[in-house]
Amino acid sequence: NTVFRGRHFINLEDFTKEEIDTMLDVSLDLKRKFAMGEDTDYLHNKTGFLMFFEQSTRTRNSMEAGMAQLGGHAGFLDSSSMQIAHGETAKDTAIILSRFGHMIACRYCNWGRGNQYLTEMAKWSSVPVMNLQDDLYHPFQGLADLLTIKEKHQDLRRKKISIIWAYAESHKKPISVPVTQVLLFPRYGMDVWLAYPKGWELPEWVITQARENAEKHGGTLTITHDEAEAYKDADIVIPKSWGNWVTDQTGASVSGATAVIDDALVSNKSWKCTEAKMATASKDVMYMHALPADRNNEVEDSVIDGPHSIAYDAAENRLHTAKAVMTLLVGGK
Ligand code: CP
Known part of the structure; x- marks a missing residue:
């Protein structure tokens, strides 16, 4: 697990094929455990922030349900109700959220801005930043x-x-x-x-x-x-x-x-x-x-x-x- 812990998830190109294979193996294991009703409390007491600039059905709910099933808590953040609306930067947003929790995930698909925004957050966040879809990549x-x-x-x-x-x-x-x-x-x-x-x-x-x-x-x-x-x-x-x-x-x-x-x-x-x-x-x-x-x-x-x-x-x-x-x-x- 040390190969993965603490890394950002912006683009699958950042991960080797062997690492992607491990993600698939773990996915299948979690899928089997979900079907069997087994405990998967791997993120007990962890908090993740899910920040959305755009609408979502699958991405938001797979992350929210997933976090709950892993024993953690997901906080949904609508960007339009955050201080981003008043110009707060990606840097300041990332620094603050990473002091409150254990991961930041963000969807921002705006053309020419989304991936830059995610990359800027990743630069300043002390916890993993995950790409919930930007203008260039949709790794999940x-x-x-x-x-x-x-x-x-x-x-x-x-x-x-x-x-x-x-x-x-x-x-x-x-x-x-x-x-x-x-x-x-x-x-x-x-x-x-x-x-x-x-x-x-x-x-x-x-x-x-x-x-x-x-x-x-x-x-x-x-x-x-x-x-x-x-x-x-x-x-x-x-x-x-x-x-x-x-x-x-x-x-x-x-x-x-x-x-x-x-x-x-x-x-x-x-x-x-x-x-x-x-x-x-x-x-x-x-x-x-x-x-x-x-x-x-x-x-x-x-x-x-x-x-x-x-x-x-x-x-x-x-x-x-x-x-x-x-x-x-x-x-x-
Ligand atoms: N495929 C996908 O990302 O769906 P949502 O837009 O509903 O999250």
Whole structure:
């Protein structure tokens, strides 16, 4: 445990593959104990702060429930009701909260600011700072995705996983989910496909890093603008967009960004996951989605509710992976 204790959890790239494997092992152990009703009092008397600049269903509640099940206490902090609203800095907020408790977790997805804010908090906090999603990374989601896929496939090498989406940096669209996935899956020897309409690229540094990860670990990365190529014989598909999700610090929609996204939905309407497209994939293909899903624009009900969907399994695993990370980073004797 000493390898993990006290570290920040901002980005899975900060952890070796062996360390990520340990997180997955601990997640499965905690999942089994949860099913058996066994005590998991690893964070007895510990306090964690959960600070949100934006809305959340899975992330907030997996962390809150997880902390309670680990015997600790989670304090939910809405940034708009904190002194941040009056300009208090990340530095001062981190110093104070870290004197009150044992971990600080934060979601701040604002484009160009979120990751900087988290990094600044981590610089000044004396306790672990955890990223509940920023503008670049969503490590808890990535870990839960990986656990869910590994529950279905023991060996991920040569599995074709297609990340299909319609939004990009150039449109100030949150890219934390595809960035996390495209960096992570090649590390497990997977054949990763990125499919998106032209003009909706991820930043070049992400592609460069993903290719390095693939080379090092025996995976591959293929980019296509042809959706059909991405679905063909795929073992896992992740068709994802975030709809009208961009908000500012107060939780209100960012008007300029919303307008761009609305246009994008219209022009890329065909990029919807359908049963017909799924039929071209492997016969055991799995449909995965970080959720929330936009059932009107992103996916047909018969796919997300159908036998190939592991979207809810991945959401369930958010609890167990959250507990594993908190236990490893905050717990221990
Ligand atoms: N996938 C995810 O992070 O969900 P929430 O936005 O509900 O936390």
